[in-house]
Amino acid sequence: MELAPVIVFNYNRPDHSQQVWDALSQNELAADTELYLYCDGPKELRSEGVNELTNERIKESNARVKQTQDLAKEYAIEAQKAGKFKAVHVVCSEKNKGLRTSIISGATEVINKYGKVIVLEDDLVTSPYFLNYMNKALDKYESYRGVFSIGSQSYVNPKEFPKDYPYDVYAYPTHMPTGWATWADRWKLVEWDIDKQLAPVLANEPYMRNAFMRGGEDLYYRSLMERLRGLDVWSICFSLAHFKHHAVSITPIVSYIHNIGFDGSGVNSGVKDDPFLNHNYYVDAVKDPRLLDVVYEDSRIVNIVYSSSVLHRRPFFKRIVNRLMCMLTGRTNYILKGEVYKL
Numbered sequence: 001m002e003l004a005p006v007i008v009f010n011y012n013r014p015d016h017s018q019q020v021w022d023a024l025s026q027n028e029l030a031a032d033t034e035l036y037l038y039c040d041g042p043k044e045l046r047s048e049g050v051n052e053l054t055n056e057r058i059k060e061s062n063a064r065v066k067q068t069q070d071l072a073k074e075y076a077i078e079a080q081k082a083g084k085f086k087a088v089h090v091v092c093s094e095k096n097k098g099l100r101t102s103i104i105s106g107a108t109e110v111i112n113k114y115g116k117v118i119v120l121e122d123d124l125v126t127s128p129y130f131l132n133y134m135n136k137a138l139d140k141y142e143s144y145r146g147v148f149s150i151g152s153q154s155y156v157n158p159k160e161f162p163k164d165y166p167y168d169v170y171a172y173p174t175h176m177p178t179g180w181a182t183w184a185d186r187w188k189l190v191e192w193d194i195d196k197q198l199a200p201v202l203a204n205e206p207y208m209r210n211a212f213m214r215g216g217e218d219l220y221y222r223s224l225m226e227r228l229r230g231l232d233v234w235s236i237c238f239s240l241a242h243f244k245h246h247a248v249s250i251t252p253i254v255s256y257i258h259n260i261g262f263d264g265s266g267v268n269s270g271v272k273d274d275p276f277l278n279h280n281y282y283v284d285a286v287k288d289p290r291l292l293d294v295v296y297e298d299s300r301i302v303n304i305v306y307s308s309s310v311l312h313r314r315p316f317f318k319r320i321v322n323r324l325m326c327m328l329t330g331r332t333n334y335i336l337k338g339e340v341y342k343l
Contacts, residue, residue, distance in 0.1 A: 001139045003131070004181060005034040005114050009102055010122040012040075012064035014071045016260060017122040021075055024120070025084040028287075029131040035085045037072040038106040041065065041093035065096075068122075100234040104192055111184045116142075118181040123261025126152075126179070127285040130256040134181050137169070137250055140291050147295060148186045148247035149238070151176030153255040158281060160304050161253050168289035170301045171248040174215025177235035179257040180249075190241040197240045198223050212243050214302070214340045216309035248295060258282045299341035310337035 006024065010017045021037070024030060042062035045055045069092045076088035091106070103119070111117040118134050120126070127133075134150055141147040153176060161170075191197040209220050223236050242249065258281075314322065318335045325334040 001135060003029060003033050003135050004116045004118045004138055005036060005110055006118045006120065006131070007036045007038055007106055007110055008120045008122060009099070009106060010037060010039045010068050010072060011099075012061050012068055013122050013261075014064060014068045017068055018071065018075070019125055019260060020120060020122055021079070023125045024130070025079065026128050027126060027131040028128060029135060030085055031083055032086050033131060034087045034089070035079075036089045036091065036106070036110055037076065038102060039065075039069045039072050039090065039092045040097055040099075040102050041069075041095045043096040103234050108187065111182070111187050116181065116183045117187075120179055120257070121261075123259055124179050124257045125260055125282075126258075127256045127282045129285050129287045130179075132287055133252065133256050133285070133289055136289070137291060138181050138183070141250055141295075142183055144295055146247050147171075147250055148182060148242050148245065149175050149249045150181040151249045151251040152179035152181075152257045153259070154252055154281075154305075155308050156305050158254045158284070162298075162300050165253075165298065165301070166290065167292050168254070168286055169250050169252050169291055170305075171292065171295050171297050172215065172251050172302065172305055173242065173248050173297065174219060175235055175238040175242050176249050176251050177238070178259060182238075186241075186247075189245060190238055192234075192237050194223070194237060197237055197244075212240070214306070215239060215243070216306065217311055217338060218309050221311075248297070250292070250295075252285070252289060254285050255282045256285045299343060303336055303339040303341055303343065306340050307336040307338055312337065 008017070008020055008024070017037075021035075024035070027033075042065045043058050045058055069090075072090045072092070076090045079085055079088050093102070097105070099121075107117055107119055116138055118131075118138075130152060134152060137150040141150065151172075155176070213219050219236070219239055223240070241247070313319070314335060314337055322334050
């Protein structure tokens with residue numbers, strides 16, 4: 001099995017980045033893996049007339065950007081001397097590209113060289129078995145044309161999954177962007193112009209919108225937010241590529257990563273006091289996951305995961321029932337907010 005290179009995209013959180021790099025180095029396959037540390041650059045100060053506080057914040061952020069870049073260069077030298085990775089490459093940008101451009105250009109550069117890639121951001125701490133799982137899944141599903149990506153985080157409490165489900169992964173009808181991997185031939189099929197991608201496929205066809213939202217009720221609205229407001233989000237285009245090509249993502253039941261970025265330090269993540277998101281489920285990730293031989297959507301699992309994306313709240317009485325069931329059984333989605341399949 002030829003191991004895939006790993007990219008970690010970093011910006012202005014040196015402490016978070018250090019934790020991500022250190023955790024990755026503890027992976028069993030780290031010593032045979034090539035690591036790329038892409039570090040985005042500083043932002044330009046705003047023109048005269050802008051609130052001075054804005055420029056002060058930019059200056060503070062830029063100082064952390066430089067600290068992150070310097071730290072990455074030092075880490076690369078130390079990690080290679082210690083044999084933590086096969087090689088460590090540092091790519092620092094002189095100007096700020098933003099997350100979207102950084103990921104698209106960086107992933108494309110590496111995937112064109114190696115044919116596949118594993119991608120992390122600077123707030124994703126990995127299980128020691130993360131590389132085992134990602135490389136085994138990349139190897140197994142490379143010939144499965146209906147699989148476009150490998151995800152590493154499940155968005156549902158593992159206790160919610162059916163007890164009789166015989167695998168450690170499931171097929172889900174969209175890209176899971178928090179710690180992922182893919183192959184060059186799939187990546188080349190992505191159209192990065194959101195207008196070209198979204199308008200002809202979804203704009204005026206309600207049934208198409210509903211079909212796209214099988215992967216999550218928020219998908220179409222995130223598409224519109226990027227299109228109308230120019231948000232610095234890249235993953236929706238990859239999700240649209242999954243949809244257009246009738247493809248799925250292979251996702252684990254127990255996450256192989258833990259997001260440490262919901263503390264207000266990130267540009268896009270904000271603060272989230274969510275018991276599930278802040279729980280360290282990844283410590284229970286398995287070393288040798290049972291992978292699907294026949295890729296199919298388990299309707300029960302699709303409903304459970306889809307429910308976690310539904311934007312409206314449950315009625316009050318259903319929330320009471322859920323709370324009681326959670327206290328008695330540990331289940332948090334006893335009553336689904338929405339479903340794709342009628343069971």
